[in-house]
Amino acid sequence: MAGMLNYTAAPAFWAVSASNGRVFRVKLSANTPLSPPPNFKAPPPKPFSIRPDSVFDIMGASLALLFRLTTSVLVSGYSVNVVPASEIPPDQYALGFAGFKLKESSKLGPRPDKPIEIYEYESCPFCRKVREIVAVLDLDVLYYPCPRNGPNFRPKVSQMGGKQLLPYMVDPNTGVSMYESDDIIKYLVGKYGDGNVPLLLSLGLLTTLTEGFAMIGRIGKGSLYTPSKLPPKPLEIWAYEASPFCKVVREVLVELELPHILHSCARGSPKRQILYERVGHFQVPYLEDPNTGVGMFESAEIVDYLKATYAL
Template sequence: MRGIKALRRTLFRPRTPITRRRIMAGILNFTSLPPVSRPLSRPHKAKIPSSSSRVSVIRSSTEVSETSSTPSSSVKEEPQLGFSAITPPPNFKPPEPKRFSVRPDKVTDVVTASLNLLFRFGTGVFVSGYSVSFVPKNEIPSGQYGLEVFGFIAKESSKLGPRPEKPIEIYEFEGCPFCRKVREIVAVLDLDVLYYPCPRNGPNFRPKVGQMGGKQMFPYMVDPNTGVSMYESDDIIKYLAQKYGDGTVPLSLSLGLLTTLTAGFAMIGRMGKGSIYTKSKMPPQPLEVWAYEASPFCKLVREVLVELELPHILHSCGRGSPKRQELYARVGHFQAPYLEDPNTGVKMFESAEIVEYLRTTYAL
């Protein structure tokens, strides 16, 4: 009887809410729910962290539950993560781009990465306001990008909204259907985005989201142009469409649960690729990639960028994007994906070779 009374006093005496939760969690032995089944919090606006605490200075942190709040009193100043010397592989030479070709050992990867075109009805292939006209090849001036079809050139154009001065910042990872929805609106609006990959067990950006927004929940968007930051994929989509488009959300992104389900089905073939952290070197500068969400070749490169937790600026360049002409004028060729690594000076096409380069250069 004395033992029972002592236990009662231990359990029911006044304690802080955090202590009570810990006691009850220990008694009931709760485990966290899978990410898709977790409830989503409402969006909020938050002041952008100062330059001293922004993730441009990358710091290491301890992994915590995806949905657990991080009290401000428990956030400690962490040691700055040291950058390793980054060098390209020995005797590395970028491959010559090969149009419409698949390396034999990558056929299965390309096929499984193409399922998104079926389940997502091609969302992210075309830029907002896309239109095309066909003109004879001899009417197109040299130096102008165009897709040749049976002796004609397809002149593609689009109608874009206001352009952000600074890249939108998005914290996300590949194997998340909610993150995929946001990447699709990025492609539709033809935005440049600074992606901070947050794979499971990633030591840098996943914990940082908990510090900035209070939860490790993804995607998380920061717009340095307006000072707005928010969770919730649907609210991020509406915000981006209103701020950098004509306010219209594409039908394929406005079907609620059906949109999320099909976004999940689109990733079945990849079996969680791009979701789990692979130990890597942290680059001093973000990599730059020309790519777009619906391309299976771009998907394979993005998966590795996320697994290696490599921050990268993605120049979205779906069909109708003016950035296709920009890249064509810059390097004399257009093909996606295209990688520029400012840390090594490497510039290259070809998804299979880009994947090998990233793993050889950055994986530990």
């Protein structure tokens, strides 16, 4: 997980490594020490609730489910049984209702030792295809956001791979790097899955079109750079692609060009239990900021926190 990454950023630079061994140094936007907003207090989790001023944001982000169905909702090999609540230990995460709980499981492929690194941005349909397979395969990914006019990571893609094309993937476990969403998907399912591309990600132009339609409710969000401070360490977020609550947070992470490790945890992911054990509750998104020590739930409040802490 995140502990495998040892970031020791210099006071004014962020080191970005390429699969060919070259290291690029990205100048930080500011040297000011980072701290939470004044009088900040992390909100308690409020399951199945939406802050009134965020209703339209969540509704717009939810439109993706109409076009992409269950793609990225469930991890590979997902199965579920309804059992009496008494069969699930109290220290084990499970969704419950009316005296019953869901006993969920999955069949995952080999796990990478280090998070896959992906350069992309939120409102790109080709990037979304890759984010969906990340959810299906239950991978942890270090995302380098590349919004338009972003000064840091979008230019580095050209330097590393020779082309200004997104998404761009680097696998530090194998030294493989590549462009082209379909090629990335085939690589990931071959290396970390069962080798089979899910049907809704294998329909060529139809897949790309539905990926584009899926973002109609959030047109333009997560695509343009907002001047920001580049953090010394990547933020961490527990989330998955299909969640509209996670979507609105990811948009801001991209716009602020904040590198982040995404712990993907769609239904059936064993990482749901890991988060449950760490904080005593499971709900996404959950943000951990190692630069300020903040850990928090609630998408609208996370968006407020990110803007207050990192926007210039």
